[in-house]
Amino acid sequence: MPTFTVDQIAARVNGQVLGAGSLPISGVDQINEAGPEQVTFVRDARRAAAWPTSKAGAVLANADLDVQPTPGRAVIKVADADLALALTLEMFAPAPVLPDPGIPGVHPRAFVDPSAVLGKDVRVGAGAFIGPGSRLGDGCVVHANVVIQAQCVVGPNCTLDPGVVIYDRCELGSHVHLHGNVVVGGDGFGYRPSPDGRSLVKIPHIGIVRIGNHVEIGSGTCIDRAKFSATVIGDGTKIDNLCQIAHNCRVGRCCVIAGNTGLAGSVTLGDGVMIGGCAILRDHITVGAGAKIAGASVVGQDVPAGETWGGYHAQEIGAALREHVAVRKLPGLLKELRRNKKP
Numbered sequence: 001m002p003t004f005t006v007d008q009i010a011a012r013v014n015g016q017v018l019g020a021g022s023l024p025i026s027g028v029d030q031i032n033e034a035g036p037e038q039v040t041f042v043r044d045a046r047r048a049a050a051w052p053t054s055k056a057g058a059v060l061a062n063a064d065l066d067v068q069p070t071p072g073r074a075v076i077k078v079a080d081a082d083l084a085l086a087l088t089l090e091m092f093a094p095a096p097v098l099p100d101p102g103i104p105g106v107h108p109r110a111f112v113d114p115s116a117v118l119g120k121d122v123r124v125g126a127g128a129f130i131g132p133g134s135r136l137g138d139g140c141v142v143h144a145n146v147v148i149q150a151q152c153v154v155g156p157n158c159t160l161d162p163g164v165v166i167y168d169r170c171e172l173g174s175h176v177h178l179h180g181n182v183v184v185g186g187d188g189f190g191y192r193p194s195p196d197g198r199s200l201v202k203i204p205h206i207g208i209v210r211i212g213n214h215v216e217i218g219s220g221t222c223i224d225r226a227k228f229s230a231t232v233i234g235d236g237t238k239i240d241n242l243c244q245i246a247h248n249c250r251v252g253r254c255c256v257i258a259g260n261t262g263l264a265g266s267v268t269l270g271d272g273v274m275i276g277g278c279a280i281l282r283d284h285i286t287v288g289a290g291a292k293i294a295g296a297s298v299v300g301q302d303v304p305a306g307e308t309w310g311g312y313h314a315q316e317i318g319a320a321l322r323e324h325v326a327v328r329k330l331p332g333l334l335k336e337l338r339r340n341k342k343p
Helices: 006-013 081-092 317-340
Strands: 016-019 038-042 058-062 074-078 183-186 191-193 200-202 208-211 222-224 230-233 308-311 314-316
Touching (some): 006 016, 006 058, 006 081, 222 230, 314 317
Parallel strands (some): 058 074, 183 222
Antiparallel strands (some): 016 074
16 A cells, blocks of 8 residues: 555645654554554544554544544544545555556457447456447446446446446446446336236336436346336435345435345435435335435335434334334333232
């Protein structure tokens, strides 16, 4: 990793240095693991209490916390330690390993259909397949064993990690990052009993998936194509690993969806919705803009904009917590009732 001084890191994060500004820093780690040449971070009083015994050479600390330097060490006061940490990690991040490093073009063991169109400086790794009529914008990176089927559109500066599959006619905007084994555009899960009741009839899904700009989707997530029209992921949205986005869902701008979450068919998320891990949302509901869904919730009805819901079945979080507390009190109440019960 490269080495920076505390002063250089402070300049990058717009922080104020207290203590040894010339101290060299060669890495980042958590407060109980960092060594003398590493920087750590503190965003709350609990972690601040661990700073005096930490071996870290420097710390990024929220400005409202009482965190002071000790001899030979430094404190970088910042407005938001989490955001400052993100900028610091960018400084130390190794450069991405590209297919055929330094040589834009197509690996000899990849297949690109003659009718496909590749923009400038596109890189295509070994074993990749780009189908008929598909178009890739300038600067795209297609890693090994990616499959892009027919008539897809991939915008400029997208990164498709190994094993990504994009089915026919799907569309990606610019600067989209799909992590390993993401599947975009598989059929939605649609079946109906046959007239004789002896089998299931598959419902065709003839729509597409349309993903906006600056979207990042974690490993193993599946986004199903629409029955008709499009399954839509809005600009700036971030989806974690192993999520299921079913047919005809419409996800707004800058939503955050944590791992193992499942959206059933035709769910609509407004802009800025945040969903905790392992949540389940039933089909055809709408979650309003800015709403938050707690992890492991089961949501069976519309959620108003700006509200926080949680629980099983999910409701406004205050009501859910009161209900949870009441349930925990039931054993004691039952004992009290038995004790006071007259013969």
